[in-house]
């Protein structure tokens with residue numbers, strides 16, 4: 001079916017540049033009546049319906065009138081094994097890990113269990129319009145296999161890796177520096193660049209890795225230069241203090257990773273709430289990325305991410321949005337953008353509707369170094385996209401009533417309403433490689 005050439009007609013919105021640095025006119029592309037032509041799961045042509053249709057008069061076309069079509073959402077930081085422990089009450093990071101997270105992750109030594117949760121997790125991503133994610137698994141290699149096998153069956157572009165942790169966690173959840181090196185190496189050879197899958201070397205965070213384990217993670221990164229590095233960084237002040245005690249020879253938290261050779265272009269650091277100016281500068285120099293996880297930062301009481309500093313013109317750092325489920329409280333990138341806006345408000349800053357939607361799409365693709373193959377509707381990219389319906393709840397319908405927006409100003413207002421009020425109910429279709437893979441079942 002992927003070989004069929006086909007068209008999608010509707011109102012399309014994507015980004016050609018970063019709206020934090022460019023005006024909406026120069027960064028936003030909006031085609032109120034557009035045609036997306038898909039061939040073998042990739043974008044063959046994209047433009048105004050009237051201009052493009054004659055050339056493709058023979059192809060089947062699916063129309064989505066009065067809806068908004070955008071690239072699929074990209075979640076730059078999420079934990080699939082924590083799906084079942086979302087919304088665990090009452091603790092900040094370190095207590096939350098001991099009380100809820102570690103006991104849950106122990107269950108993933110059972111491959112069958114891991115498979116079951118992986119399927120449920122991917123269903124949930126697609127239901128929320130997320131088409132690509134950077135994903136934590138657990139310390140157990142079989143939990144990595146379960147995830148990649150499920151993602152491969154669904155043709156998804158996913159990045160994941162085995163958690164490396166060799167201290168300060170329950171013994172049954174710990175590997176050793178050497179075993180984590182060997183198991184990670186075998187998993188990279190098995191999964192990295194297999195179809196749409198990519199591997200991320202995944203030390204949990206500096207607290208749960210010895211110096212030796214971080215060094216071996218750096219060795220792996222040298223041996224496999226196009227794999228990713230995925231970890232946590234400066235999320236919580238008690239965590240930052242403990243890291244300083246554990247690594248007295250390092251100049252701060254980021255330096256624990258830097259000294260092991262882990263700070264580079266394909267490195268993604270979740271949180272970065274308590275980074276120093278020098279650390280922001282170092283991340284910018286290395287072209288590394290931060291996953292901003294506002295629902296998690298608020299839920300765990302971690303703090304307010306300095307998005308304005310990350311997006312400074314002097315030392316710009318790549319930023320994507322992460323849900324960080326299970327510390328994050330929603331799978332929805334719409335709701336995550338909503339909370340990102342409120343974090344900016346609490347810092348006396350602002351976040352425009354286009355900036356927020358950019359973070360959830362092209363910005364996420366750039367943070368994950370995937371913008372050459374997805375993230376907007378450029379010809380040649382993967383046809384992973386979603387259809388947003390503003391008529392699916394009474395309040396959204398009331399707030400956004402009527403025709404597709406006529407200009408960028410009206411569009412910004414419409415997008416803002418979707419971000420503030422929308423969630424999984426606003427997703428009326430999710431397409432992967434041009435195939436419809438999720439649509440809500442019709443109400444009775």
Ligand code: GUN
Nearest residue numbers: 101204205232296324327
């Ligand atoms: N830091 C180390 N592990 C974790 C985790 O599982 N979740 C979050 N939010 N932070 C972490």
Ligand code: ZN
Nearest residue numbers: 077079270324
């Ligand atoms: Zn996390």
